[in-house]
Amino acid sequence: xxxxxxxxxxxxxxxxxxxxxxxxxxxxxxxxxxxGSNGAGKSTTMRIVLGVLATDAGEVRWDGRPLDLxxxxxxxxxxxxxxxxxxxxxxxxxxxxxxxxxxxxxxxxTAMEHWTQVLGIEAxxxxxxxxxxxxxxxRVQLAAALxxxxxxxxxxxxxxxxxxxAVDVMSQVLRDQxxxxxxxxxxxxxxxxxxxxxDRVGIVxxxxxxxIGGIDELRQTPQRRWFVDGAPPDAWLGHVPAARxxxxxxxxxxxxxxxxxxxxxxxxxxxxxxxxxxxxAGPVREFARVRPSLTELYRGVVSSxxxxxxxxxxxxxxxxxxxxxxxxx
Amino acid sequence: xxAPTDGQLGTAAAVRLVAGREISTRLxxxxxxxxxxxxxxxxxxxxVLLHAIGGQDDDGVPVAFTPSxxxxxxxxxxxxTGLGATVQTSELDPAAGExxxxxxxxxxxxxxVDPMLSVTVDSAVPQQLQPVLAAFAQQLALASAVxxxxxxxxxxxxxxxxxxxxxxALDPEPARDGGQIVAGYLAGILLFISLMTAGQLVAQGVxxxxxxxxxxxxxxxxxxxxxxxxxxxxxxxxGLIQVGLVVGSGAATASVLGLLDSxxxxxxxxxxxxxxxxxxxxxxxxxxxxALGALVxxxxxxxxxxGPVTTLMIIPYVIGVSILPWxxxxxxxxxxxxxxxxxxxxxxxxxxxxxxxxxxxxLALAISLAIIPALVWLAGRIYAGAVLHSGGRMKxxxxxxxx
Numbered sequence: 001x002x003x004x005x006x007x008x009x010x011x012x013x014x015x016x017x018x019x020x021x022x023x024x025x026x027x028x029x030x031x032x033x034x035x036g037s038n039g040a041g042k043s044t045t046m047r048i049v050l051g052v053l054a055t056d057a058g059e060v061r062w063d064g065r066p067l068d069l070x071x072x073x074x075x076x077x078x079x080x081x082x083x084x085x086x087x088x089x090x091x092x093x094x095x096x097x098x099x100x101x102x103x104x105x106x107x108x109x110t111a112m113e114h115w116t117q118v119l120g121i122e123a124x125x126x127x128x129x130x131x132x133x134x135x136x137x138x139r140v141q142l143a144a145a146l147x148x149x150x151x152x153x154x155x156x157x158x159x160x161x162x163x164x165x166a167v168d169v170m171s172q173v174l175r176d177q178x179x180x181x182x183x184x185x186x187x188x189x190x191x192x193x194x195x196x197x198x199d200r201v202g203i204v205x206x207x208x209x210x211x212i213g214g215i216d217e218l219r220q221t222p223q224r225r226w227f228v229d230g231a232p233p234d235a236w237l238g239h240v241p242a243a244r245x246x247x248x249x250x251x252x253x254x255x256x257x258x259x260x261x262x263x264x265x266x267x268x269x270x271x272x273x274x275x276x277x278x279x280x281a282g283p284v285r286e287f288a289r290v291r292p293s294l295t296e297l298y299r300g301v302v303s304s305x306x307x308x309x310x311x312x313x314x315x316x317x318x319x320x321x322x323x324x325x326x327x328x329x
Numbered sequence: 330x331x332a333p334t335d336g337q338l339g340t341a342a343a344v345r346l347v348a349g350r351e352i353s354t355r356l357x358x359x360x361x362x363x364x365x366x367x368x369x370x371x372x373x374x375x376x377v378l379l380h381a382i383g384g385q386d387d388d389g390v391p392v393a394f395t396p397s398x399x400x401x402x403x404x405x406x407x408x409x410t411g412l413g414a415t416v417q418t419s420e421l422d423p424a425a426g427e428x429x430x431x432x433x434x435x436x437x438x439x440x441x442v443d444p445m446l447s448v449t450v451d452s453a454v455p456q457q458l459q460p461v462l463a464a465f466a467q468q469l470a471l472a473s474a475v476x477x478x479x480x481x482x483x484x485x486x487x488x489x490x491x492x493x494x495x496x497x498a499l500d501p502e503p504a505r506d507g508g509q510i511v512a513g514y515l516a517g518i519l520l521f522i523s524l525m526t527a528g529q530l531v532a533q534g535v536x537x538x539x540x541x542x543x544x545x546x547x548x549x550x551x552x553x554x555x556x557x558x559x560x561x562x563x564x565x566x567x568g569l570i571q572v573g574l575v576v577g578s579g580a581a582t583a584s585v586l587g588l589l590d591s592x593x594x595x596x597x598x599x600x601x602x603x604x605x606x607x608x609x610x611x612x613x614x615x616x617x618x619x620a621l622g623a624l625v626x627x628x629x630x631x632x633x634x635x636g637p638v639t640t641l642m643i644i645p646y647v648i649g650v651s652i653l654p655w656x657x658x659x660x661x662x663x664x665x666x667x668x669x670x671x672x673x674x675x676x677x678x679x680x681x682x683x684x685x686x687x688x689x690x691x692l693a694l695a696i697s698l699a700i701i702p703a704l705v706w707l708a709g710r711i712y713a714g715a716v717l718h719s720g721g722r723m724k725x726x727x728x729x730x731x732x
Contacts, residue, residue: 047545050545050549051548051549052545052548052549052717053717069550069552072549072550073338073549073550075549077546077549079542079545079546081542081545081719082542083541083542083543083544083545083546084541084543084546085354085537085538085541085543086541087354088354096346096350097546099346100338100343100346100347100547100550100551101338101550102338144546
């Protein structure tokens, strides 16, 4: 299965080291979410993939071979800074871009008609780009990335500035593309969206990949937490010495309860011990494993000091406001 | 980069696509349509106006003769022609003649030629007719005296008319040809304006792609050189269409109205050379201005970054239109007409004035063409190094370094 390999990229802008040894793969048919704070190196990485920026070291490969202009023409790209000719008509613009990517006139026209239809801007084909709202310009920009039937999609912040309906349309398009075998790589600050959409996520900080994996994989932290809606923890927590109280006034799905944590991952039956202890103290209305959300993972990763551990450790630095925790049954 | 293997876009096709977009979008802009229409209208109207003014002169000063004086009309016209004046003669009876004088329809009414010339005017004899009337009066007096002496006045008149001094000029002044001077002016003005406009369009077009950020999308599928070549080619074609329409309508107006019937101007050659020099001048300036445009990211900065070059463009233009029409062999202008960047504005004026041989024009063309490969290389490097740089103005040195 072909993969887009980003291998040990480094890039410096003057004295600023934008990328250091950035490496990861995006597999065919996979949606890869690229998250990190502003200036962490996401856009720089994408621009190097597209060849609009030269790397200082490392290389980008597709299917094992270094990317050249001819492979790059088969990438669909949405730059961070949106770019279209403001005075060109939407339809003509998309046909032009399709032809630049090697389609003939008829094929480019068909593709333009298809994508403006799918993205709900078919009524605006004869309008100049600048006459469209920002949200619709964004849809045109996505159509521009898709019009040539790309084999790879690289989208920098495709969801920023979209209304909820447009987000759904865009999400569906990305899923369809991935299902068709296209590796989809996109960056976003909307972490709930990334969590919902992506097969894998990479978190970057200061030019390096600091956490990468499937969402569930990333959420596997050594510390395990449970939400308990039952008797007050003082009454039963003492029976499980490995557990400690994180919060006694957490809220989950509208129910109030406590969050307890066990730091030792080797205690495989500790959840049963906790449940038994809680039941012994009174009725238990809800008992659920609490996994950190991507937002918490992200906060943990980007706020931890550069010199400390590079593994995701959400719970160590996040404040224990489990009200924001996602509860999975 | 590997060779195209799967029907992908080659360089020629890419350049053609980029140029095609430039042409089709620019030909439809209001700016292009209006400036072209205005140029063409100005040239055609100017020709018509010139024809109308010239036509009035051709008709000559209206001079009427009463029936008793009509016999002298051929002799009067001959005298006027001999003195370089044009007259329009007619026959009117005395009453109608005086009425015509009052109405301003005729300037002079000749009432009698025998024994001496008598004329009636409204207020005064028109200036250009004074020598004619004086000479004609003397001629009549002479004829009368010859008759009195028994000679043949016609014989004497013929000998007098053909008598002319033989002049030897030590430093003859070349004949000034009005048609050539006008064509020289027009060639200079047209090339200056069209090169300036088209060159600025290239700079603005480069910055338009930078400021709208579309350049990043384009450079993901095009090499910088392909994008720049397509842009220069496209705008060049648009400019050539505009110049061609103006030159063509000017030449057509001139030949239809017969404006150049008495001129030595070779209209076809002058027009073709003007187009050729537009192409060469455009290539030269577009490369420089396009590369300079790439150094900035905002339209507001275009003027200042290309300012030094557009200011330098004014020098050959001013020399061309202020010196050459009056002094076609001026040494400074002649030398500068071989220098690239100056030649596209000076050589067409010399050609229009008939002051340059074809060999000289071809030599200047060869020199200007010879520097274009160097300009392509330099401009390509500056453009590629600067076009993705955003923010403030970039230094040429940094662009060449490719940072």
